[in-house]
Amino acid sequence: MKISINRDEGTPIYRQIVRQIREMILASQVPAGFRLPPERRLADALGVTRATVVTAYDELKSEGLIDARVGRGTVVLSAKNPDPSVDGLRQLSWSHHFRDEGARQPDPLVRNLLEMSMRPGVISLAVGLPSPQYVPAQLFQQLIQRVMEEGGAHALLQTPTEGHPPLREAMARWLTTRGMHCSPDEVMVLSGSQQGLQLTARVLLSPGDTVIVEAPTYFGAMEAFRKAGARMVSVPVDDGGMQVDVLSALLRHHRPKLIYTLPTFQNPSGVVMSLERRRQLLALAAGYGIPILEEDTYAELRYDGALVPSLKAMDATGVVLNLGTFSKILFPGLRLGWMVAPRQVIRRLALSKQTEDLHSSTFGQWAMERMITEGHLESHLNGLRKVYRRQRDVMGNALDASRIDGMRWDVPLGGYYFWCELPRAVDRARLSAMAAELAVNFLPGYPCFVDEPSSHWVRLNFTFPAPPEIEEGVSRFLRAVKGAIAPRQQGWDRRQAGTRPIV
Ligand SMILES: Cc1ncc(COP(=O)(O)O)c(C=O)c1O
Known part of the structure; x- marks a missing residue:
């Protein structure tokens, strides 16, 4: 053979x-x-x-x-x-x-990570999941029960593709308190924000079109753009978010169809785009007439620092599509997200959604409407910010406690992740193998880039594991890093350079 x-x-x-x-x-x-x-x-x-x-x-x-x-x-x-x-x-x-x-073919990375995270004994710092301890299961059970008592069969029948009308109203009010002044018909309910990425790609992109993404960016979005046959060009992110001066030259040259950004607590880097850059980005997009897809997945989870308005809240020309999800602030099993967009865009997205899943779960939407209008979402968020701030600090202290020369990170002001740069001497394949041996997993950074990055990055999640697991997980991870700095074997690097992560 x-x-x-x-x-x-x-x-x-x-x-x-x-x-x-x-x-x-x-x-x-x-x-x-x-x-x-x-x-x-x-x-x-x-x-x-x-x-x-x-x-x-x-x-x-x-x-x-x-x-x-x-x-x-x-x-x-x-x-x-x-x-x-x-x-x-x-x-x-x-x-x-x-x-x-x-x-x-779609990259099996996410499926593999989720599968490995569920194995007994494995501490997962890889996945982007909320803390199982703080999922409001009992509250949700009560809401479902009430919804069923009051709505009966209606809570189980079909609902419009754009979403359950009372939920759209509740969401428009909630989003308006966040500076995104919108009416219910400018809000569409989605089955998770991943669906928003797929639908946007289907509605706006044709094979060969160019999409601007950040470097690094959310790998699930790249999968959606790739599936649509789009080409991606990346703009580096620094402490102030997407480097808009670099973007300016790229827009002239590539004439992209879409700019995709995660301006607040970016996944994976945790960075927040500065107010000044937000203004510049909006001006550029409006000037060139290029839509911006803004993902606001983590924006509600701010632990420190001043509030920066979303691009949608600052948008005067209708150039921004705002995408969000309840997966990170409530629970992913609900499969509910949203898009705020001009009515014309909502109409096209709904036509596309119709062929995908007809509509999102009816009774989930009914319960979600109660969650918002009765103020449960807001109080849950207040509690979550305190818990996650503590968990972030536990991870920061654990990383500080065992410093490794050449390893760098910034403490994120919000979101779910530490984004760490590893010493150059760390061998990627060896690190994965060592981590698997020590029963800890992490997200390797390179799938988050369009082009192979010049540094070695990893993303560590601090919301899913409980504090003792965070400490033990970081300790195992750092042991794996130290073990992967072993003297290089001749030829090892070259042989491993092309392999994809099987985590
Ligand atoms: C930026 C971003 N977008 C979308 C998703 C997927 O979320 P959902 O469960 O809403 O589809 C994730 C999950 O990790 C994410 O980090």
């Missing part, structure tokens, strides 16, 4: 392995029952991590092309009939039916 890896190809290594083994199986070059090499042996032979081969094998298993057999290792199933027959009828071979998305 011959597999070759091309690190200049731009396709993640594990997908190259999947593609080649799949082709060999489908072309019957390897017969049913053939034993694939053990993961570690193949990893050594190709000069990749074992995790890369594990992910490739997992993918082939999910396609029904191979299977792990006790005592026999990993074996090839029949290409024509990967699944065993039942009563003489052949099972459909799904692997022949999936569209080949090639290099465009």
Whole structure:
């Protein structure tokens, strides 16, 4: 069996392995029952991590092309009939039916991180989830019960695609108190802000269009833009947010279709865009006539520093689309988010949403309306800010306690994350392996960049783990970092440079 890896190809290594083994199986070059090499042996032979081969094998298993057999290792199933027959009828071979998305396949990073975070014993500093301890479950249960008593079947039937009208009214009032003066028909309810990213991409972008993103930026947004076939050009972020002077030159040259920014407590960097830059950005976007998609996901979670108005609150020309979510300030299982936009845009987004999920959960929207109008959201937010400020300080102190030369971070004024620059001598693949061994996970920084960053970054979350876990998690993580500064082995760097994270 011959597999070759091309690190200049731009396709993640594990997908190259999947593609080649799949082709060999489908072309019957390897017969049913053939034993694939053990993961570690193949990893050594190709000069990749074992995790890369594990992910490739997992993918082939999910396609029904191979299977792990006790005592026999990993074996090839029949290409024509990967699944065993039942009563003489052949099972459909799904692997022949999936569209080949090639290099465009979505990155499994988020799925892998979530899956690993749920494993017993693992401390997760990787995910962007709220604290399970402070999810208002009991309150939500009471609200649902009341909604069901009062609304009966109506709370379970359909609702307009743009959202449950009383919720849109409540949200317009709530957003107006935040400086975003809007009417209910300028607010659309979404099934999470990820849906807002997908819909915006679908409505505004055509293949080949350029989108301006920040460097770093939210990787889930890049996935949505990529899926729409857009090209991304990035503008660096510093202490004052997106470097708007750099943007100015790019606008002239690239004529982008969209500018995507997370101006307040940016994910992943935690940075807040200065008021002056917000003014400059709005002026540039209005001057060139380019829409801004502003993600305000973390804006409500401010622990220190002065309030800076959202771009939407400062927008005089209708150039800003404001996207937000209840996932970070309540709980992600609710799957509710919002978009504030001119009516014309809401209409187009709703048409697009209709083909995606018809509307967001009806009883969730009814309960959310109560959550806002009865003041529960506001008091929950007040409590959350205190808890998360404490957790942020626990993480800051834990990082301070064991300083590593060349490791740098700023204490975030809000949001969910510490964004840390690691010493150059830290080997990326080795750090992932060491962290996995120590049962801690983190988000590697490079998927947050369009182009390979010149520094080595990681994102650490302080809201999901409880304070004792934050301390233990940071201690494990720093041990992993120290372990990954080991003297370099000849050739190690070059061999690992092309691998994608399998976290
Ligand atoms: C910036 C940003 N946008 C969107 C999302 C996804 O949120 P939702 O659960 O609302 O789809 C996240 C979650 O991490 C995020 O950080």
